[in-house]
Amino acid sequence: MKKLHLQFTITIIAGLLLHSISVVGQLAPSTRKAASVRISHGPEIERVDPKYAIVRWISNNPGGDPEHFGVVHYGTDPKNLSETAKSPNRLNPGHPDTIFRVQLLKLQPRTTYYYMVDSEEANGNSDGVKSPERSFTTR
Amino acid sequence: MKSSRVIAVFAACVIIAITLISSSRRLFAQGSQATQPSSNQVYNPYPPGILPSNLNAELMRVETEVDFVEARAMARWKALKLPTISNNPPVLEDTGTEAIETLGELMNFDRTISPKKNSACASCHMPYVAFSGPIPSVNLTMVAYPGTEHFRAAKRTAQRYTYAPFFPVLQYNATQSAFFGGNFWDSRATGYQIRNPDANQAQGPPVDTLEMGNPDLACIAYKLSKAPYRSLFDAVWGADALNINFPPDTAEICATPGGAAVFGSNIFPVQLSPADRTKAENVYDHWGQSLDAYEQSVQVSAFTSKFDAYLAGNYTFTPDEAAGYKLFDGKGNCNSCHLDGRSTAPTPPPPEGNAPNGVDTGATALVTPLFTCFGSANLGLPLNPRIALYYETKPDPYGFTPNPAGFGYRDLGLGSFLRSTNGNVAPGTWASPNASWRQYAPINDGRMQTLTARNVAMTPYACTAGTEAPGPYFQKEFFHNGYIKSLKQLVHFYNTRDVYKYDVTSGHCPAGTTEKVDCWPEPEVPATKDMSVGDLMLTDQEESQLVAFLETLTDGYTQRYPNRDAFAGECMRGGSAATQGNDYLIPTPPLPPCESAVCDVSPLPTSPAP
Numbered sequence: 100m101k102k103l104h105l106q107f108t109i110t111i112i113a114g115l116l117l118h119s120i121s122v123v124g125q126l127a128p129s130t131r132k133a134a135s136v137r138i139s140h141g142p143e144i145e146r147v148d149p150k151y152a153i154v155r156w157i158s159n160n161p162g163g164d165p166e167h168f169g170v171v172h173y174g175t176d177p178k179n180l181s182e183t184a185k186s187p188n189r190l191n192p193g194h195p196d197t198i199f200r201v202q203l204l205k206l207q208p209r210t211t212y213y214y215m216v217d218s219e220e221a222n223g224n225s226d227g228v229k230s231p232e233r234s235f236t237t238r
Numbered sequence: 239m240k241s242s243r244v245i246a247v248f249a250a251c252v253i254i255a256i257t258l259i260s261s262s263r264r265l266f267a268q269g270s271q272a273t274q275p276s277s278n279q280v281y282n283p284y285p286p287g288i289l290p291s292n293l294n295a296e297l298m299r300v301e302t303e304v305d306f307v308e309a310r311a312m313a314r315w316k317a318l319k320l321p322t323i324s325n326n327p328p329v330l331e332d333t334g335t336e337a338i339e340t341l342g343e344l345m346n347f348d349r350t351i352s353p354k355k356n357s358a359c360a361s362c363h364m365p366y367v368a369f370s371g372p373i374p375s376v377n378l379t380m381v382a383y384p385g386t387e388h389f390r391a392a393k394r395t396a397q398r399y400t401y402a403p404f405f406p407v408l409q410y411n412a413t414q415s416a417f418f419g420g421n422f423w424d425s426r427a428t429g430y431q432i433r434n435p436d437a438n439q440a441q442g443p444p445v446d447t448l449e450m451g452n453p454d455l456a457c458i459a460y461k462l463s464k465a466p467y468r469s470l471f472d473a474v475w476g477a478d479a480l481n482i483n484f485p486p487d488t489a490e491i492c493a494t495p496g497g498a499a500v501f502g503s504n505i506f507p508v509q510l511s512p513a514d515r516t517k518a519e520n521v522y523d524h525w526g527q528s529l530d531a532y533e534q535s536v537q538v539s540a541f542t543s544k545f546d547a548y549l550a551g552n553y554t555f556t557p558d559e560a561a562g563y564k565l566f567d568g569k570g571n572c573n574s575c576h577l578d579g580r581s582t583a584p585t586p587p588p589p590e591g592n593a594p595n596g597v598d599t600g601a602t603a604l605v606t607p608l609f610t611c612f613g614s615a616n617l618g619l620p621l622n623p624r625i626a627l628y629y630e631t632k633p634d635p636y637g638f639t640p641n642p643a644g645f646g647y648r649d650l651g652l653g654s655f656l657r658s659t660n661g662n663v664a665p666g667t668w669a670s671p672n673a674s675w676r677q678y679a680p681i682n683d684g685r686m687q688t689l690t691a692r693n694v695a696m697t698p699y700a701c702t703a704g705t706e707a708p709g710p711y712f713q714k715e716f717f718h719n720g721y722i723k724s725l726k727q728l729v730h731f732y733n734t735r736d737v738y739k740y741d742v743t744s745g746h747c748p749a750g751t752t753e754k755v756d757c758w759p760e761p762e763v764p765a766t767k768d769m770s771v772g773d774l775m776l777t778d779q780e781e782s783q784l785v786a787f788l789e790t791l792t793d794g795y796t797q798r799y800p801n802r803d804a805f806a807g808e809c810m811r812g813g814s815a816a817t818q819g820n821d822y823l824i825p826t827p828p829l830p831p832c833e834s835a836v837c838d839v840s841p842l843p844t845s846p847a848p
Contacts, residue, residue, distance in 0.1 A: 126411075126418060127577055127611050145773060146736065153736060153769075165574065166416040166613075169769060186769040187615065191574035193567065200736075200769040204845065221415030 127165040130192045136161045136226040142171075142216045144235045145200065149208035152235060155200045156216055158228060165190045166221035169199035173214035175207075177232060180215060188218070211236045280388045281634035287824070288629055289389060290375035296807070297356075297384065300372050301349065303804045304360050308347035310801070312467070315340050320473050330474065335531075338474050342532025344467045345525065351461050352386035352450040353493050359443060359450070359529065362396040365801035367714060368693035368793070369399035369538060374713035374810060378822045380626040381720035385449040387495040390640055391626035392448040393649060393666060394423050395720045400793070401608050401690045403436040403534035410675055417652065417678070418612040423686045423718040425614060426655045426668045436533055437526030442668075444525070447497035448627075448640055456508040457492035459521035460484050475524045482514045482521075499637030541606055542797045543692065544790040549605050555790065562787025565780055570732070571770060572784070575615060576691045579607025609691035609791065614652050615768040616684030618735055618761035620744045621648075622719040623826040627666075641665065643833035649719065650763060650843065653683030654836060662839045680844045684763025686718045695725060695789040698805035704789060707818045710809035719762075723819030725788055727754050729781045730816070734758065736772035745825030753823055755816055765845035 141156030154171050161167065169188045172180040186201040199218055206212065215230040282289065290296070321330035321337050330337060345351070349358035362383040364372035371377050376384075382392040408420035408428035421427035421439035429435035443449040444458050452458060462471055463480040471480060491507050494500065501507050510518060532538060547553035555563060566572045567580065627647065630640035641647055647665060654664040657679035663669050670676065697704050697712035705714050705725050716722040721744070722731055731754070738756045740747060747757035761767050776784070793799050837843055 126414075127574065129413060146739070148741070151739075151741070153773075155773075164414040164416075165611075166414050186767065189574045189615070189768065189770040191571055193573070193580070194571070200772065202736075202764075202767060202769060204764060222412075 127190075127192055129164050130160075130162040130190075132162040133159055133226075136218065136228045138216075138228060138230060139196065142214070142230060142233055144233075147235055147237055149238050150204075150206045152203045152206060152212075152237065153200055154203065154214060154216060155198065156230075157196055157198050158218065158226075160190060160192075160195055160197045161218055161226040161228075162190075162192075163224070163226070164220040164222070165192060167197075168219050168221065169201040170217040170219055170225075171201045171203060171214050172217070173203060173212050175210060175212060177213040177234070180213060180232075185219075206237050208237050279635045281390055281630075283632045283634075284380075284389070284626070284629045288380055288624065288626065290373075290379045292375055293373075293384070293389070296373045296375060297361075297388075299807055300361055300364065301356065303364060303372070303806055304347050304349055304358050306806075307360065307365070307801050307804050308344065308358075311340060311343040311347060315344060315467060315470055318470075320470075334474075335535075337470065338528055338531040339535040339537065340532075341467065341470050341474050342528040342530070342535075343537065344465075344470070345462075345528055346532055348465065350465070351444060351452070351458065353452060353457075353495050354386040354388075356388075357386040357450050359440070362443075362449070363399055364804065365538075365799070366696070366698040366803070366805040367398075367712065368696035369533075371396040371715060372805075374807070377713050377715035377720065378723065378819050379624055381622060381624055381715060382448070382626050385446070385495075386451040387634065387636070389626075390448045390451070390495075390630065390634060390638075392446070392640075393625050393627040393647075394718045395715050397421075397423060397687075397689065398693055398696075399533045399538050400693045400696075401539045401610075402439065403434075403530050403539065404608055405435050405610075405612055407433060407435060410678065416613055417675075417682065420687070424651045424655045424667055425687055426670075428671060430671045432523055432526060434527070434530055437523070437530040440526040440529035440533075441522060445496060447495065447638065451495040451497070452492060453494055453496040453498065453501055454491065454506055454508045455522045456482075456484075456506070456510055456515070456518040457488075458525055459518040460488050460492055460508070462521060462525070471524075471528075474528070475521075479517070479521055479524065482517050483511065484514075485509050495636055495638070497636065497638035497640075499633075537800045540793040540797065540799060542793045542795055542799065544792070544795045546605075547796050548790070553795070556786070558783045558786040559790050561780070562783035562785070563790075565776065565784050566787050569776060569780070570729075570774055570784055572691070572732075574770060575611050575613065575688045576609040577607060577611050578609060579605070610688045612688070614682065614685035614687050615770075616651070616686070616761070616763055616766045617717065617731075618684075618764070618767035618772065619717055619719055619721050619731075620759035621762040621826060621829070622721045623744055623824055624822070625719060643835070644830070645827060646830045646833035646836075648762060648832045648836050650683045650836060651718070652685040652687075653679045653681075653766075653843065654839075656682055657839050657841065662835075664836050664839065665833075677841060679841055681766065683843050684761070684766045691788060692791045693793055694728075694791065695785075696792045696794070696799075696802070698809070699794075699802055700805060701809035704792075706785070706815040707810070707813040708815075709811040711811070712805075713810055713819070722754075724815040725785045726781065726815035727818065729776070729784045729788075730754070731758065732771040733774045733776045733781060734772075736769075743826035743829065745823050752817065753820060759826075765843070 138158050145153040145155040168185045171184045174180040184203045213234045217228045218226045321333040324331045346359045363369040406419040421435040427435045427439035429438045627641045631644045633639045655667045656675045659670045659673045701712040703709045703711045722728045738758050744759045747753040751757035
């Protein structure tokens with residue numbers, strides 16, 4: 100009897116799993132949030148133009164929603180990073196690391212900017228990245 | 239006696255004249271001064287070179303191919319044993335599936351559905367290119383296909399049908415804070431009412447003024463009631479479905495393209511009783527459902543690619559295909575959006591595991607992966623100045639002006655659709671059925687649907703080199719605005735978009751650079767550009783390996799793909815995939831500000847489009 104119950108339970112669980120795959124199998128799953136998100140490379144300037152720059156860094160995969168945003172807080176005063184730039188960066192749940200890249204638009208030519216980075220889920224929840232402050236100068 | 243004859247003839251003439259005047263008044267009741275244009279007038283507001291020189295010949299070629307496939311479908315129908323109804327709820331027993339799929343196929347290749355009887359759904363969606371655009375010269379030039387009224391044309395590429403029926407009803411997923419599902423590039427075919435985005439999509443082109451162009455959905459019911467396959471429709475959807483009392487001027491109305499000034503603002507020019515209007519709308523739902531049945535069938539969405547054989551253990555990838563697959567999942571990051579159905583629990587890299595670089599060594603989780611996440615992204619494509627719509631600023635012979643704003647139009651995709659409520663419908667999109675979505679418009683500006691990667695490489699069997707020069711190849715166009723002309727360019731764009739970024743519009747790359755090789759113009763919608771791609775650091779060889787993998791996703795390997803042999807044109811030869819189509823680049827003119835109907839609608843775009 101116990102064996103029968105076990106078989107029944109396994110069948111139900113397998114059925115539920117198969118059902119969930121067939122119904123939601125095409126949506127990338129949200130994954131468990133990383134306990135902490137650490138930058139392993141960068142942040143650094145990928146390219147800088149007179150009015151445009153791309154900031155790039157690599158962290159461990161933050162997990163959570165695949166719809167993610169890289170965030171750069173920046174400004175010309177290192178004590179007041181008053182501007183924020185966000186760019187969509189889609190997580191790949193299967194990758195251990197994530198490359199974040201953020202574009203900064205409408206910068207001033209030949210101007211020094213200071214910046215720190217973070218990342219967040221599409222709902223605005225921060226990943227709590229500890230970022231060093233860096234700077235760059237537009238051309 | 240003679241005088242009475244004269245009086246009788248005179249009276250008859252008066253009656254005929256009154257009848258003619260009253261019937262024409264019904265049609266032209268909206269008070270326009272426009273007259274019916276003669277049949278040989280064409281609309282050509284385009285500067286030289288926008289329309290391809292062989293356009294008429296190619297349209298004729300496709301008409302012939304459409305009729306050829308329709309004849310095959312007719313033969314299939316004639317050979318079909320009609321189903322019998324049993325059960326309660328009713329079931330079309332035994333052959334119900336094939337009956338509705340065949341009905342959808344007959345509808346798809348029926349060009350008499352359009353006002354000028356020259357434009358079937360298939361005219362822009364032929365099977366040999368996975369039901370996308372069938373004319374190489376159009377794919378090289380005007381991007382969008384001419385509708386029933388030559389040469390009105392819209393603004394985006396013809397999306398592939400294949401696997402579109404598998405997209406869910408558009409939903410905002412609060413957990414992931416993103417939209418999933420729908421059909422069309424901007425997801426506007428939500429399926430909210432018919433509960434099927436693909437069927438909802440099929441209801442678009444027949445009444446789109448720039449496509450098949452019927453002025454009223456009732457015209458579809460009218461034309462189906464006259465179709466040679468009406469008995470099949472009756473068998474599937476009920477004998478009474480098409481019994482509608484159409485007014486005498488219906489044929490005349492339905493032979494006039496939508497948007498004609500004679501209709502004014504009347505969106506229901508076919509005058510029907512409320513009960514018959516409801517029946518016509520139900521027929522239009524059945525139209526969409528039948529086409530969806532065909533598109534979901536193995537005639538269209540076949541799962542017969544090399545990749546499917548590989549999943550079944552019946553195909554071994556070549557070294558390049560295998561390397562491309564690894565790149566697809568790894569360095570290329572393609573499967574973050576084009577989900578390939580692998581498990582999402584890869585063996586971790588050392589020291590936790592033994593797979594280098596976190597390679598996915600998990601088992602297959604899905605045997606029918608669709609290579610899409612059903613989501614949307616702004617990939618940062620430049621504005622393509624070849625799109626026909628930009629030039630349609632003058633009225634056509636029917637008094638219809640498709641795009642008065644010209645180059646002031648900007649394609650904000652999903653964003654424009656989401657904010658199209660409260661009477662503000664951006665050109666070319668539909669009103670949104672959900673005002674609560676409106677708040678998400680700015681973040682979705684420029685986003686276009688992530689298509690399945692399946693069949694991106696499908697071409698006619700005769701074009702043995704597929705999509706890529708030097709061929710023999712079939713010239714396709716890629717992404718929503720057709721800016722990309724080969725798969726090599728497509729992968730190179732993902733790989734180097736931000737490496738070779740220049741602050742120029744298309745056609746203005748600096749001397750010493752080559753557009754699409756080492757110069758990518760600025761995006762049409764820069765603020766929301768997806769940064770998951772753009773600098774993937776792939777080598778030239780790796781780009782080619784990714785192309786090799788994409789080619790394994792073409793249906794027709796395990797079984798012959800139906801009607802892929804219908805192509806009667808010529809394959810192309812010569813040139814290089816890297817610069818394919820570059821001879822047709824034209825300089826983007828100075829762009830006026832974004833028109834207010836697109837960019838001044840609340841909630842405003844975060845950063846106005848340039």
